[in-house]
Structure formats: structure tokens, C-alpha cells
Amino acid sequence: MAVGEGTMNNSLQTYQSQWNERLPALPGCKLLSWRAARQKSMERLLQIGLPTQKMETWKYTSGKLLSQRGYTLPDPACLGLDPEDLSPYLLEQQESNRLVFVNGLVAPFLSKLHDLPPGVRVESLAKVVNNAPDEWEPYLEQFLTGPDQGFSELNHALWADGAFVYLPEGSRLEKPLQLLFLTTTSQNPMMTLPWNLIIAGGNSQAVLVESYATLGQAIHFTNSYTSLVLGDKAQMRHLLLLGESPFAHHVGTLQCTQTMGSRLHSQLFSIGGKITRQDLHVTLAGTEAECSLDGLFFAKGEQHMDFHSAIHHTHSTTRSQQLYKGILDEQARGIFNGLVHVPSGVEQTQSQQTTANLLLSDRAEIDAKPQLEINSNAVQCSHGATVGSLDPEALFYLQSRGIDFATARTLLIHGFAEELLQRFSPASVREWIERSFHFGGVHA
């Protein structure tokens, strides 16, 4: 029996009994198809189990996650949260709309949805599914396709809420929309399982900011799943900001399907959590579809961050770009695994993958692995991975100008991240990132 398997079986049993207990009350369960979908996910989970170290793509992270205690699902409770409590995690009031979730459930009184264009819907998925379960039934199958992986199945079996965003054809969100997921401290460590469905119709345009944070220093587990569907020529910028407590575990999946001429710009910034695992799966399922995945992560102490991307070029003339940069201090551990898949018969695709990593301590570690599965000759494909430490020459140069060591170090770390930092907008996001950089203790 591998490390953690015993604990895993215990926690699976716990989740199964919680599922049995709660199923009738979970969103959509009045309708057979939704109930069946949950049932199917639970059965699949019991069949495949949670990921183990034996799985190549989980070898660095599964043991750590599974050796942890069991988590309980949150109960709807009236939380005395004040909008003021949220302010550190919010984008500028004037420049964004927001839908806020507390402990996995929508918090309408903390949300702000003004002047949405006609036809645009931003709601609680639980509400949408309960009120009109058959409306979204045709999409179910599409939403549920994704990585065949225990944590996703657990999410699909047990999700209690999440965001539902619908952009009709040709619509355009002028202001960024923030989806904020907050977890509070509780007696028993909680697992929240938000499922977000985002449907961008043809020619629509939007900027979405999906952010995860903890109020206080809670121990909790976030198991999130975001399904993104981009119609023909839709343009989506999706920011994922991971800033949970240093005791939190986060397993998340972003699953995106793109059709003809659509463009996804995914931007990830990760600084929080004790153990973070984020998967990005993009399927370029239409000619001229394009995706660009940016990632910046900063880990210190005993933080562990694991990023897996998979881009499937299923159509000719599709393009993908990736730039992931990691900064690792103290005993932190980082993983970047980038899969690019081009099947035979698919031609004239372009893909670029770059990962650069900065180690600030002898004990920090990074595993950067490109994984190219190219079965077609008529493609352009490049990849590169680098690992380095701070340049002592550059440190001395800055010091020789009167800049103290700690400031010089911060300048160089900032300089390493600058290429990605300047791509983040709106400005309030960039400022938030820069602040967390400093608060995160980049200083020696």
C-alpha cells in the first residue's frame, strides 16, 4: 500500500457518507439528469480513487495532500461578514462588478452587480440549476468533460454552488467581473467545492478575475472547478489569483473549450496556500483559436505549488503560448509541467512554451518539465526551461550605487517577474500583486 492510501480510503468513505446524506438537497437534484451526473461522478471517484503517487502527473503532490486530515462540508450559516472585511481582496469598487462566495456559497449582500449589459447573466449556479434545471441540461455533458481525476469527480459529485456567467453573442463586459471565493475560520476544517460555469457566446468579450482568499489563518481545502466555453471569436481574459492562508490546500482545475477564432488569455498569480495544485486544460477546438497562458508564482517557507497545463490543438491553424515564472524561497517546492498535444492530421499550429524559475535559497526546489506530444510534422513548436539564482554581479552593482542588500534583492526579484507583472491589468490587480510581493516577505 502506497503512502497515504489508508488515509485516502478513510477520507473517501467520509466523503461518500457526506454525499449520501446531502444528495437530495444538493443543487439540481430535483431533476434526474443532474442527480445522475452527480451519481456518475461519485461512482467514478470510488472506482479511480483520489490521485496517488503512482500517477505520474501527481507524483509530487498526492502524498502531501492525502496525508492530511479529513474535511467536512460547510453548512449554510449566517455569517456576520461586513463588506469592509473583504476590502483587501477586492478590485477597485469603481472599476469592477463582483460576485462573492463565502465558504462555497453565494453571499448576495457582499456582491455587487450593477449595469450589466442586456442579456448578460452573473448568478449563483445553485440558484440557476434549482430554478431552471432543464435549461442547462443540454450543456451538462460538455461541462463534465475534463480530466479524469479524483478531485474533479469529487467536485462534480458534491458541488454546492459556484458562479454562473453567461455572455450572449456579441456582448461585451466593460468592467472586469470579479468572482471572489472566501473561506472563514471554522471549528472543523472545511472543504469547499465551487463549480463555475462560464459561457461566452460568439464575439463576446470579457475580463474575469477569479480570486481565492482566506479570512484569517484557517486550515481548509478548496477543490474548485471552472468550466469555460468560448464561442466563435469570443475574447476572454481570465485572471486566477490564488492567495489563501498559509495553512490552506487548494486543488483547482480550469477547463476551457475554444471554438473558431476565439482567444483566451489566462493569467495566474499564486502566492498563498500551503499546498496548491492547479490544472489548466485548454482544447483549441476550432481553426484560428488561440490561447495564451501566463503564470507567476511565489512560494516560500514550506509552500508547495504544482502547476499542470495541457493544451490540445485538435484543429489546424491554432496557436498557443505559455510563459510561467516561479520564484522559490526557503524550503519551497515548485512544479511546472506543460503538455502540448498536436494529433496527426492537424497542421499549421504554433506553440511556444517557456518556463523560467528563480531559486532564492539552496533548499528551494523546482521541477520544470515540458511534455510535447506532437504527432504532426507541419507545426511550429518551441519550448524552453531555465532555473537560476540571483546574479551576485547584479547585486553588487546595485549595492555599489548605494542601494542596501535587501532592497537590491527585492529589485532583482521584481525585475525577474516584471515581464509578467506588466501584463496584468486592471491596475488594481497589478498593485495587489506587487503589494503581496512585498508583504509576502521578498525582503531578506
Add this chain to the structure above:
Amino acid sequence: MKMLQINDLHVSVLHKPILCGVELTIKAGEIHAIMGPNGSGKSTLANILAGREGYQVTGGKLLFQGDNLLGMAPEERSRAGIFLSFQNPVEIPGVSNARLLKEAFNAHQRHQQLPEMDALRFRDYLQSRSQQLGLPADWLLRAVNVGFSGGEKKRNELLQMMVLAPRLAILDELDSGLDIDALAVVAAGINALRDGQRCMLLITHYSRLLQQVVPDHIHVLIDGRIVLSAGAELAVLLEERGYGWLSERVQ
């Protein structure tokens, strides 16, 4: 007034002696030049003054305005008024010239208990200085030394020197990588900083720079020792005869 005082300085790198009893005194307002063949220890002397790691001082004294330099960190030496223009300035991706200059200038201001300069005024000030050196308009936004030509890197060093206004400027091979026109611009910049108080140490192989920035004293460094000191006229002699005859004389 003595600004810099070097007495019987011995320095080794990995137990190999590089400087073997250097004596040098620079008074306020003076310009000294150190010339010598490759490997004679010129750059070691510059680096030791700026506080670079990797050298072992095995003997002697190094005083700046009466303070022992050997116990001071590089940033403390800079704030005390020492500036090294690097022979090969390092490239720093992601850090703009403006950012470096602002951080450095304000660190100096704080050290002197003076207020930090207002960001807009500082930008105007920097712009006029960089124009003076013939640097392009987008200069301040560009990353430090990244993609700069050899001449641009040297002009950038000079821009930093103008902003920090040091009491002792050590210019290590400032003339390398400069064409004649660029050398004239740089020389004019240096001469503009001569004010009777500030002192300079020019390190060079060639007399070219010394025709435009005329030093008060020239010293020849060979095998870690100053073997000859004279006035500005020595440059002409060295240009004609090289260093060979001096090496022979030492041996």
C-alpha cells in the same frame, strides 16, 4: 585635504598575490590616472575600493576621508561618496534605469538626512541629464544595460555618476568601447564634474582619454606595484614606448 589614502596595500585572490604594497594618496580636487598592462592589478584596485567580494586584503590600510573603508559594505562606501564606473557593467533585466537611479539617489539623500526628491521633478532632472549625454528619449524606461552597446553602457555609467555626484569617482576603462565622438561626450561630462573638490581615479590602458581629461598625476602599475609616478606628460611617453621598458627596469 587627503581624500583617499592607500598605504602598503596587499591583496590576494585565491591566495595568489595581486597587489603587493600599493601606496597612493589622492587629495581633494585631484585627478589621478593609473596605467599599466593587462593583469597588472588595476581593476583589482578599483574593485577593492568599491567593496567587491572575492578578494583577501592581507595587509595595509585603506582610508577614505579618514574612515577605514575595509569595514564598510559596498552601499556604505557609495553613500560615503565613492563611485565605481564598471569596466563591464552588468545587465539587469526587468529593472529600469529610472528605478535604479531613483532608489540609489534616495538612498544617498536619506543617508545625508535630506528629503527624497519628488518623482516628477526627479524625472525631469534625469531626462535633461540623459539628453546631455546623447542618450535616447526612452532611455530611462529601458532595463539597466540590457541590449546596450558598449558605448551606451559607458554613457549610462556616467549618467549614474552625474546623478550621485560622488566625492571620489573611480573610472575603470571608461574609454573602452567608445568611438572618438562618444569619448568626447564622455570626457566633457567628466570635465564638467571637476570642481576643485571632487577627485577621480582614471584607470586606463591608453592615453587617449588622458588627452581630453588631463590628470594631475599618472601612476604606472606593474605586477601589483606602482613603479613610476609622474605628471600628465608621462602619458605621451607611455604612448610612444609602451610598458616593456618599465617591466624590464622593475626586474
